[in-house]
Structures are given as structure tokens and as C-alpha cells.
Amino acid sequence: MGAVLAMRRILIFLCGLALGGCTQQATPDLRSQITPRLLASTTQPLLLVEAEMIQTAATLVQVANRDGTVDWRTGDNVSLTFRQGVVIGTRGLGDDLMTADVDGTVLMLAGRQPAEDYNRFASRLDGEYQTQFESFLCRNTGHEPVAFDSFGRTRQTTRITELCRNPDRSFENTYWVGSDGTMWKSRQWISPNVGYLTTERLVR
Amino acid sequence: MRLSVAAIAICCGSALSAQVVDSGYNSYGYPGLIDIPGAFSRPDAELAFTTSHFRNQTRNTLTFQITPRLSGSFRYSLLYDIRPNPGGDVTDFRFDRSFSLHYRFLDEAGWMPAMAVGLNDFLGTGLYSSEYVVASKTITPRLQLTGGIGWGRLAGVSSFSNPLSIVSDRFDTRPDRGSDQGGLVRTNNWFRGDAALFGGVVWQATERLALAAEYSSDAYPNEDGSAFDRESPFNFGATYKLRPNVSLGVNYLYGSEIGAQITLATNPKDPRYFGGLDKAPPAVVPRGRGAVALGWGDLPGSRAAIRSKLEAALTAQGITLHGLQVETESARVEIENDTYPSSAQAIGRTARAMTAAMPDSVEIFTITTVVKGMSGSSVTLRRKDIEQLEHRLDNSWESYTRAVISTEREVGTPLSGVFPRFDYDLGPYLKPGLFDPDEPLRLDLGVELKASYEPAPGFVFSGRVRQKLAGNLDSSTRASTSVLEKVRSEAFLYDKADGPTLNELTGAYYFKPGNDLYGRVTAGYLEEMFGGVSAELLWKVPNSRVAWGIEANYVKQRDFDQQFGFRDYGVATGHASLYWDVGNGFHAQVDAGRYLAGDWGATLTIDREFKNGWKVGAFATLTDVSFDDFGEGSFDKGLKLTIPIGWLSGQPDRDRPTTVIRPVLRDGGARLNVTGRLYEEVRGTQGQDLRDSWGRFWR
Numbered sequence: 001m002g003a004v005l006a007m008r009r010i011l012i013f014l015c016g017l018a019l020g021g022c023t024q025q026a027t028p029d030l031r032s033q034i035t036p037r038l039l040a041s042t043t044q045p046l047l048l049v050e051a052e053m054i055q056t057a058a059t060l061v062q063v064a065n066r067d068g069t070v071d072w073r074t075g076d077n078v079s080l081t082f083r084q085g086v087v088i089g090t091r092g093l094g095d096d097l098m099t100a101d102v103d104g105t106v107l108m109l110a111g112r113q114p115a116e117d118y119n120r121f122a123s124r125l126d127g128e129y130q131t132q133f134e135s136f137l138c139r140n141t142g143h144e145p146v147a148f149d150s151f152g153r154t155r156q157t158t159r160i161t162e163l164c165r166n167p168d169r170s171f172e173n174t175y176w177v178g179s180d181g182t183m184w185k186s187r188q189w190i191s192p193n194v195g196y197l198t199t200e201r202l203v204r
Numbered sequence: 205m206r207l208s209v210a211a212i213a214i215c216c217g218s219a220l221s222a223q224v225v226d227s228g229y230n231s232y233g234y235p236g237l238i239d240i241p242g243a244f245s246r247p248d249a250e251l252a253f254t255t256s257h258f259r260n261q262t263r264n265t266l267t268f269q270i271t272p273r274l275s276g277s278f279r280y281s282l283l284y285d286i287r288p289n290p291g292g293d294v295t296d297f298r299f300d301r302s303f304s305l306h307y308r309f310l311d312e313a314g315w316m317p318a319m320a321v322g323l324n325d326f327l328g329t330g331l332y333s334s335e336y337v338v339a340s341k342t343i344t345p346r347l348q349l350t351g352g353i354g355w356g357r358l359a360g361v362s363s364f365s366n367p368l369s370i371v372s373d374r375f376d377t378r379p380d381r382g383s384d385q386g387g388l389v390r391t392n393n394w395f396r397g398d399a400a401l402f403g404g405v406v407w408q409a410t411e412r413l414a415l416a417a418e419y420s421s422d423a424y425p426n427e428d429g430s431a432f433d434r435e436s437p438f439n440f441g442a443t444y445k446l447r448p449n450v451s452l453g454v455n456y457l458y459g460s461e462i463g464a465q466i467t468l469a470t471n472p473k474d475p476r477y478f479g480g481l482d483k484a485p486p487a488v489v490p491r492g493r494g495a496v497a498l499g500w501g502d503l504p505g506s507r508a509a510i511r512s513k514l515e516a517a518l519t520a521q522g523i524t525l526h527g528l529q530v531e532t533e534s535a536r537v538e539i540e541n542d543t544y545p546s547s548a549q550a551i552g553r554t555a556r557a558m559t560a561a562m563p564d565s566v567e568i569f570t571i572t573t574v575v576k577g578m579s580g581s582s583v584t585l586r587r588k589d590i591e592q593l594e595h596r597l598d599n600s601w602e603s604y605t606r607a608v609i610s611t612e613r614e615v616g617t618p619l620s621g622v623f624p625r626f627d628y629d630l631g632p633y634l635k636p637g638l639f640d641p642d643e644p645l646r647l648d649l650g651v652e653l654k655a656s657y658e659p660a661p662g663f664v665f666s667g668r669v670r671q672k673l674a675g676n677l678d679s680s681t682r683a684s685t686s687v688l689e690k691v692r693s694e695a696f697l698y699d700k701a702d703g704p705t706l707n708e709l710t711g712a713y714y715f716k717p718g719n720d721l722y723g724r725v726t727a728g729y730l731e732e733m734f735g736g737v738s739a740e741l742l743w744k745v746p747n748s749r750v751a752w753g754i755e756a757n758y759v760k761q762r763d764f765d766q767q768f769g770f771r772d773y774g775v776a777t778g779h780a781s782l783y784w785d786v787g788n789g790f791h792a793q794v795d796a797g798r799y800l801a802g803d804w805g806a807t808l809t810i811d812r813e814f815k816n817g818w819k820v821g822a823f824a825t826l827t828d829v830s831f832d833d834f835g836e837g838s839f840d841k842g843l844k845l846t847i848p849i850g851w852l853s854g855q856p857d858r859d860r861p862t863t864v865i866r867p868v869l870r871d872g873g874a875r876l877n878v879t880g881r882l883y884e885e886v887r888g889t890q891g892q893d894l895r896d897s898w899g900r901f902w903r
Contacts, residue, residue, distance in 0.1 A: 064487040079484030091484035101597040125479035128815035131600045131899040
């Protein structure tokens with residue numbers, strides 16, 4: 001009598017239990033593979049996303065756009081969902097952002113939020129896969145014109161920062177917004193175990 | 205105002221300081237210092253394996269924090285050169301099993317220390333038998349004091365007459381350890397005989413390093429002078445946290461020995477990949493796009509187009525489309541969830557796929573989960589809700605409250621092409637054998653071929669063939685001494701088979717004789733040691749916490765070579781079962797009836813279940829077989845551990861193997877192992893289980 005496990009299971013067991021010895025493979029440097037020429041030949045919208053904490057990077061294509069809510073996906077179906085450039089959901093990263101209410105941030109980015117604290121709400125799944133909500137108070141902390149180079153093209157943007165906090169944690173998001181409202185670049189916090197994602201619009 | 209701020213600061217300061225000392229496991233693997241107990245508990249649900257060693261003794265302990273206050277331990281000790289009876293003869297070795305319980309009945313608060321009471325080896329052979337009451341107090345954030353009083357083995361040094369004698373004279377003396385079979389709950393010993401004091405101190409030197417010193421009242425009466433020389437009651441130890449769940453310890457013990465210890469811990473509430481790495485589900489497709497092209501002018505043609513589109517989308521999600529009915533305003537879909545541990549996740553993905561495949565006029569989606577040809581639950585959703593809620597903050601609960609969940613008796617006619625169905629899998633297997641006194645750990649490995657054939661809904665033929673490649677399970681030579689029918693105690697003879705073994709070859713029929721009734725009939729080579737016929741009926745009302753089942757079997761014992769032959773022994777065996785969802789994650793099951801050796805009795809199983817699929821449980825069986833006839837251990841008991849593969853890998857996977865750990869496997873209270881028992885097959889699609897998993901509907 002006793003447990004019977006296939007070999008794949010055994011490997012998963014060894015990696016998954018306390019030993020945790022299986023490190024994630026190093027990600028290739030995606031940035032070095034993207035060239036201005038490659039981008040010039042691309043016609044569909046393209047987004048570069050880098051996750052510093054989980055050490056992964058990918059380019060995403062737009063798969064759905066419904067009433068201003070836009071779904072982007074990698075080739076292997078990891079998805080990010082944005083409202084006006086602000087992340088409201090992720091799938092396939094592990095400690096995913098299930099849903100988020102970012103109305104305050106969207107208004108702030110559009111310059112229509114009075115200079116006061118505003119709310120942000122988010123939900124994630126806990127270790128028993130139950131929905132847990134978290135709320136933050138956020139405040140606009142910076143607003144300055146910045147030009148940056150994106151693979152050979154100069155983007156003229158306004159860099160807007162916001163600081164969000166609650167008694168347990170705080171994070172600072174940064175948005176680089178073009179004069180027409182395009183979110184050219186951003187660094188946004190997702191969850192404690194995914195950390196920050198940096199997004200960069202390669203092809204509009 | 206100012207005052208209240210200060211009060212908050214003090215309260216939070218002390219709450220933080222209580223967490224600085226990282227209280228761990230002692231050498232017996234339960235919460236404590238080096239050898240003595242402490243009053244604290246480990247984090248709720250932590251499961252820890254501790255191995256500790258010093259001269260001539262190794263203790264391997266599995267400890268589970270059953271509730272925030274109660275922990276239970278199972279220990280397997282390898283003892284050399286000990287005297288089983290103090291003052292008696294020395295034995296070369298003794299492999300000893302023991303259980304411990306530790307209950308914290310008072311929390312540390314203000315001037316009050318934390319306090320706990322514990323029982324050691326209350327079920328084994330009594331070698332480690334002791335009881336204690338202990339208090340621990342955090343003096344400064346880095347310094348913790350512990351002191352307590354012990355009985356039994358913990359009353360070996362500077363003992364005094366039992367203070368409990370005030371209550372009754374019976375506490376004056378501790379009776380001898382009676383029967384040598386072990387396994388009896390020796391309540392008549394508890395807290396009796398002389399008592400002694402013990403104590404110690406833990407200093408958290410750095411975040412990772414803790415130092416401890418203690419005065420142990422354990423005189424090691426069975427070991428001193430033969431296994432090692434005990435020179436002093438003082439122990440000193442250092443514990444280093446290598447990783448959050450790996451601790452290493454080095455101890456200087458009893459003035460003469462150096463010992464080492466390692467603890468590996470895991471917590472079912474902390475999956476390695478958090479909510480899992482499941483790929484994104486299909487996007488919800490709003491109406492007015494794509495689906496418009498499907499006119500209703502040519503109904504048969506469009507039906508075929510809907511089916512092929514939906515089938516392709518579901519197949520990509522690892523879901524089998526079993527049935528489909530499309531009307532003008534509603535659609536019914538029957539699915540088999542082959543991939544997701546959570547039924548709600550399969551339903552959510554199906555609903556998303558339906559938004560892309562169904563004509564605009566279809567407003568009502570009904571999704572029925574089919575399990576082995578039986579309908580689980582039907583979930584009815586409004587398409588408008590799916591469209592509106594996809595990105596809403598509280599979409600999980602909102603979608604649950606708007607869903608209509610029902611059960612139906614019949615499953616519709618399956619789509620053409622779904623049946624017949626054939627599946628097979630070839631892979632390696634590993635089979636361990638634990639706790640043989642001659643060799644505590646044995647292992648076989650080989651290849652296994654599994655195949656299944658389903659000619660029609662509910663009919664499942666399945667087989668499993670193994671070929672051992674290497675291993676030492678066949679090296680056991682311990683002949684069974686059982687006075688009962690040898691239904692399990694000759695398991696080692698089955699492990700001696702060299703050729704390919706037929707581990708299972710069955711035909712099964714699953715059906716629903718009534719709305720909340722589920723039935724199963726299985727015939728063939730049911731398990732490694734028995735073949736025959738098995739029939740089961742389950743009555744489970746979806747939202748009830750209680751379900752009932754009955755199972756009747758007639759089986760014959762199989763030949764040791766595990767091919768097609770049978771031995772002479774045959775038996776009618778069966779049970780009536782009660783399944784009870786107690787609440788707070790605890791589940792109880794009672795199976796009463798006739799066991800394989802013809803004995804009558806009942807099994808009680810208590811599981812702590814986690815909503816992510818983990819289960820940690822214990823079971824015990826009492827039958828009309830006397831403790832003496834049963835033999836070593838006195839009655840059948842053990843631990844069960846279910847770990848979902850998806851919890852470990854992060855990938856969606858319905859497989860969750862269960863490991864059963866029995867201190868000793870004998871013939872009394874032995875139950876037939878049939879695959880496909882109904883309760884676990886059915887429950888995930890319904891009631892509380894469906895609700896608990898609804899957070900994954902949008903995942």
C-alpha cells in the first residue's frame with residue numbers, strides 16, 4: 001500500500017514542497033531582439049511588457065476592445081486587461097489581479113480628478129482560491145513633461161505618478177501619457193507576488 | 205486623542221514583539237525548544253516533517269497544525285541499544301511509532317503567558333509516554349521563557365509527588381504500560397505518578413538564528429547507559445532558518461552528545477504559484493459582432509456551425525462538449541470537465557466560449573456538468589450578465605448570486621462522435637513500502653500502462669498493467685502471523701510478483717436512478733488483492749451538509765502473481781456510509797459494515813479540507829476483532845494526505861493523489877479499494893463545493 005505517483009508528479013513534488021529548488025529559467029533579453037526595422041514592418045498594435053520581479057518579458061497583441069476595455073495577450077495566452085491604459089486584470093502570472101476599480105486613476109490621468117485622495121479597489125485570489133478585496137487611497141504625486149526614446153523613436157509625454165497606500169503596503173505607479181492621451185509607457189503595480197509590470201507601446 | 209494613539213502604538217508594538225521569537229519544533233517534532241515542549245503553536249495548517257538525530261536515536265515526525273490551537277504528530281523512531289523496559293535487557297534496535305497531541309488553551313496577553321497541555325505516545329507502545337502543562341512568555345521581543353510540569357517520561361529528574369493527588373489518590377502512582385501490542389489509548393496513565401519541572405529560554409539572535417538553552421526533566425530511562433550516557437539535564441541548541449520553510453538545528457544534549465535536526469514545512473494555504481498559472485480564458489465576445497453572420501434561415505447548417513465553433517473553443521480549454529441544444533432564445537450545453545479542479549472555472553470558460561459561438565438572439569445559457577455519464581449541476585446564466593460583469597470589481601459574487609443552480613436527473617443524448625471513446629497513458633510509477641521493522645523504507649519502480657474505453661455515457665471499462673523494473677519491496681520475509689483471514693497482511697507476497705501484474709481490470713456502469721441518487725456497479729479485478737462485484741448507491745441533496753451511501757460487494761482474493769487467477773477465500777463485504785460536512789473545513793465520514801476479513805465494525809474518518817483541494821485527515825476502525833487477535837497496533841488506524849497536483853505545479857490539473865500512512869497494515873478492519881466511489885466523483889460539481897470554487901469562475 002502507499003502512494004503511487006508518476007515520475008512527472010514526483011518531480012513536481014520535489015520542486016513544489018519545501019525544497020523549492022527548481023529555479024525559473026532566465027528570460028532572454030527581449031529588448032535586444034526588438035529593432036526599429038522590425039517595428040516598422042509591423043502593422044498591428046504591439047505592447048512590450050516586462051515583469052521585473054518574476055523575471056519575464058513578452059510582446060502582446062490586442063485581441064479585444066470593448067467599450068474602452070482592451071485585452072492584450074501573449075502568444076501563449078497570458079493576458080492583461082486595461083482601461084485607458086490602466087491595468088484592471090491579469091491572467092496567467094500566478095498572483096493575478098482578478099479585477100480592479102481604477103475610476104479614480106482614470107479621472108486623474110485625464111486631468112479631471114481634483115487634487116485630493118481617490119480610491120482604488122482590487123481583488124485577488126488567496127491561497128485557497130477565495131476572492132479577497134483590497135482597497136487603497138491614492139494621490140497624484142507628480143506631473144512633468146518627459147521625452148524618452150523608444151527603439152529609435154522619441155516619445156513626447158507627460159510623466160504622471162501616483163502613490164497608493166493602505167495600512168499593509170504602498171506602491172507608486174508611473175504613466176507616460178502622450179498629448180493625445182496615448183499611454184506610451186507605464187510602470188504599474190499588480191500584486192505582492194507579481195510586483196510591478198512595465199508596459200511600453202511599440203506599435204499603436 | 206493623544207492617549208488613544210499611544211495606546212494603539214503600545215498594542216501594536218507588543219503584537220509585533222510577540223512575533224519576533226520564531227518558535228519552532230523540538231527534537232520530537234512537536235512545538236517546543238530542544239527536547240522540552242513550549243506553549244506556543246505553529247501557524248494554522250502548517251504541515252512539518254522533522255528529522256532529529258543523536259547517538260543511537262533518530263526521530264522522524266510529521267506534525268500538522270490541525271486548528272490554530274491544536275496540533276497532532278505522528279512519529280517513527282529508530283532506536284538502537286535501548287532497554288524497552290527501564291532496568292531490563294538491552295535490545296539491538298526498536299522501531300517505534302508514536303502519536304502526540306499539543307493544545308494551546310491560553311493565549312499570551314498582557315502579563316499572562318501562553319499555556320498549553322500535551323500528550324505524548326498515548327497510542328503507541330508507550331516508550332515516549334508523557335504528559336505536560338507548559339507556559340511560555342515573551343519577555344523582550346527577542347527573548348522567550350518557558351516553564352512547565354511533566355509526568356511520565358518528563359518526570360525523570362528531581363521528581364516530586366504528584367500535585368494532582370489533592371484531587372484524587374489515584375494520581376499517586378502511574379500504572380505499568382500493559383499490553384505489548386500498542387495502540388490502546390492509555391487514558392488510565394494520563395497525568396499519573398510523580399511529576400517534575402522543566403524549563404528553558406529561547407533567544408532570537410538574528411532574524412534567522414535562534415539560540416536555546418533548557419533544563420530537561422527527561423531522564424532517558426530506556427536509553428541512559430546503553431544507547432548513550434546522560435551526564436546532565438542541560439541542553440543547548442542553535443536553529444538556523446535556511447529558507448522560510450527549512451530549518452536546521454544543532455544541539456548539545458545532556459552533557460555528552462551532539463545532535464542535529466532538520467525541519468521541512470509547508471502550508472496548504474500557501475500554494476507555490478498562488479492562484480495558479482492557468483492561461484487566460486477566452487474573452488467575452490459582445491453581441492453585434494461575429495455571431496451576426498449566423499442567420500436562422502438555414503437552421504441545420506447553422507447548428508452544425510455553432511457546434512463546430514463551440515467544440516473547437518472548448519477543446520482548446522480542455523473541456524469536452526458532451527451535448528448541445530440551441531433554441532431561438534436559449535442554449536443548453538453539457539460539458540465534461542477534464543482539466544480544471546474547480547467546476548466553476550470550467551463553467552466560466554464554457555460561458556465565455558458560448559458568447560463567441562451562439563447567435564445574438566440566445567439570451568439564456570444553461571451549462572450542465574456531466575460526470576461519468578451522470579449530470580452534476582446545471583448552472584443557468586443570463587448572457588447579459590456575463591457581458592456586463594466580465595470586468596466588474598465584484599464580478600465573482602455578483603455572477604454567483606445571479607446564477608440559477610439546479611440538478612437534473614437525465615443527461616441529454618450525447619453528440620455524435622463523442623462516444624465511443626478510448627484513452628491510454630503509459631508512464632512510470634513509484635511504490636513505497638513503509639515501516640517494515642526489517643527495513644523501514646522500501647521502494648519499487650516500474651512502468652504502468654493505463655487504458656480506458658467508454659462505449660456510451662456511464663459505461664467505463666478501465667485497465668491498469670504494471671511491470672516492475674527495479675526495487676526491493678520483494679525483499680520482505682516477515683511471514684504473516686495473523687490469526688484472521690490474511691486479507692492484507694500478505695501484501696508483501698503480492699509485491700514478489702516478477703511478471704507484469706494486472707492491477708485493475710474493470711467494467712463499471714454509472715447511473716442516476718433518481719434526482720439526487722447516484723449509482724455505480726463495478727465488476728472485474730477491482731484492486732491488487734481482490735476481484736469481484738461492487739455496487740454502490742449514493743443519496744446526495746446538493747445543498748445538504750449530509751449525504752448517505754451504501755455499498756455491497758462480493759469479492760474473492762486474487763492470486764499473488766496478480767494475473768487472472770483467484771485464491772480460495774471469498775467474502776461478502778459492504779458498508780453504509782454517512783458523509784458530513786461539519787463546517788470550518790472539517791469533514792467527517794462514518795462507514796459501518798462488514799470488512800474483508802468478515803469482521804463487523806465501523807470506520808471514522810475526519811478530514812480537514814482546504815478549498816484548494818488539500819486534505820489532511822486521520823481514520824480509525826474498530827471491529828469485533830479483539831485487540832489481541834488484531835495483533836500489533838490493536839486496531840486499524842492511519843493518516844491520509846491529499847495534495848492536488850495543480851497546487852504544486854500551478855497548472856490546471858484535476859489529479860490529486862491521496863497518500864495513506866498506516867503505522868501497521870493488518871487484517872482487521874480492512875476495506876476493499878474500489879476506484880470511482882461516488883461521493884468524491886459527484887460532490888465537486890455541487891452545493892458548497894461549487895460555491896467555494898466560484899472565485900475561479902472568471903479565471
